[in-house]
Amino acid sequence: MEINKNKYSIIVPTYNERLNIALLVYLVFKHLRDVDFEIIVVDDGSPDGTQEVVKQLQQVYGEDRILLRARPRKLGLGTAYVHGLKHASGNFVVIMDADLSHHPKYLPSFIRKQLETGASIVTGTRYVKGGGVHGWNLMRKLTSRGANVLAQTLLWPGVSDLTGSFRLYRKSVLEDVISSCVSKGYVFQMEMIVRASRKRYHIEEVPITFVDRVYGSSKLGGSEIVEYLKGLAYLLVST
Amino acid sequence: MKHIVKLLALLVAVSAFWIGLLETVMPRSYTWLLPVYFVVSLGCYGLLMVGVGLMHFPTCPQEAGLLQQDIAEAKEFLKQRGVDVDYD
Numbered sequence: 001m002e003i004n005k006n007k008y009s010i011i012v013p014t015y016n017e018r019l020n021i022a023l024l025v026y027l028v029f030k031h032l033r034d035v036d037f038e039i040i041v042v043d044d045g046s047p048d049g050t051q052e053v054v055k056q057l058q059q060v061y062g063e064d065r066i067l068l069r070a071r072p073r074k075l076g077l078g079t080a081y082v083h084g085l086k087h088a089s090g091n092f093v094v095i096m097d098a099d100l101s102h103h104p105k106y107l108p109s110f111i112r113k114q115l116e117t118g119a120s121i122v123t124g125t126r127y128v129k130g131g132g133v134h135g136w137n138l139m140r141k142l143t144s145r146g147a148n149v150l151a152q153t154l155l156w157p158g159v160s161d162l163t164g165s166f167r168l169y170r171k172s173v174l175e176d177v178i179s180s181c182v183s184k185g186y187v188f189q190m191e192m193i194v195r196a197s198r199k200r201y202h203i204e205e206v207p208i209t210f211v212d213r214v215y216g217s218s219k220l221g222g223s224e225i226v227e228y229l230k231g232l233a234y235l236l237v238s239t
Numbered sequence: 240m241k242h243i244v245k246l247l248a249l250l251v252a253v254s255a256f257w258i259g260l261l262e263t264v265m266p267r268s269y270t271w272l273l274p275v276y277f278v279v280s281l282g283c284y285g286l287l288m289v290g291v292g293l294m295h296f297p298t299c300p301q302e303a304g305l306l307q308q309d310i311a312e313a314k315e316f317l318k319q320r321g322v323d324v325d326y327d
């Protein structure tokens with residue numbers, strides 16, 4: 001089997017993820033032996049001491065493997081990725097959440113899928129066999145499923161999980177797609193994958209399991225449905 | 240082209256077909272109702288898809304337990320190496 005000569009830059013935006021970031025880093029190192037990678041933590045000025053913990057992790061794993069590229073305050077997810085990209089030295093980029101809802105144990109399957117198919121993007125999907133969610137009540141599942149059906153009917157996106165944010169991108173592809181995206185929040189994730197689909201990039205999916213966050217407070221709010229519908233309408237006319 | 244243009248083109252094509260039907264020997268009253276039937280069917284199909292999807296929503300209850308194990312393992316390892324993991 002050919003040795004994997006690729007380098008993977010894992011960009012993790014954080015805000016008040018003091019404990020989760022440490023657990024995440026441990027799990028990434030555990031599951032990615034024999035892989036050349038770096039973790040880029042983009043912290044938006046967390047008041048809970050996230051950056052101090054990252055510095056401790058750098059002592060354990062090395063400053064060349066864990067990069068802390070902080071920002072002064074909350075500046076949004078999209079710009080966090082752009083910021084992280086500027087410091088990424090890999091030829092592939094992984095984006096994932098810091099709260100352990102995205103488990104690093106799936107990273108090898110993303111990498112394997114990309115090597116097998118030569119895809120430009122590998123996206124994790126919670127909605128197929130082998131994937132799944134835990135910790136969602138009926139209401140949440142209903143809204144998720146309803147939102148998905150609506151988006152599939154209107155947008156024909158070519159992927160089963162539009163709002164998922166556990167993805168592997170070829171670096172050049174991410175740079176291309178991100179430059180044309182303007183949305184905020186999770187609509188941003190949708191816009192990324194829809195634009196990539198419209199640009200005919202080769203996209204593959206791998207099943208992932210999603211366990212709703214264990215520590216800390218979820219950053220999902222109340223007016224999500226309105227945001228979502230506005231996002232869909234925007235994507236309908238602009239992609 | 241933008242996706243909405245594709246959808247509108249599809250809509251125009253279907254409408255043209257429907258108008259064509261109006262001019263043929265099909266009973267007028269029936270043809271007039273076709274768009275209504277179509278929209279209602281679309282709505283029902285959507286609801287069916289939501290329902291079926293909800294029934295078959297993949298869940299992974301065992302993953303929560305596995306995650307707890309991973310967390311314990313991680314805390315153990317990191318504590319020994321001077322990383323502050325006592326925050327909760």
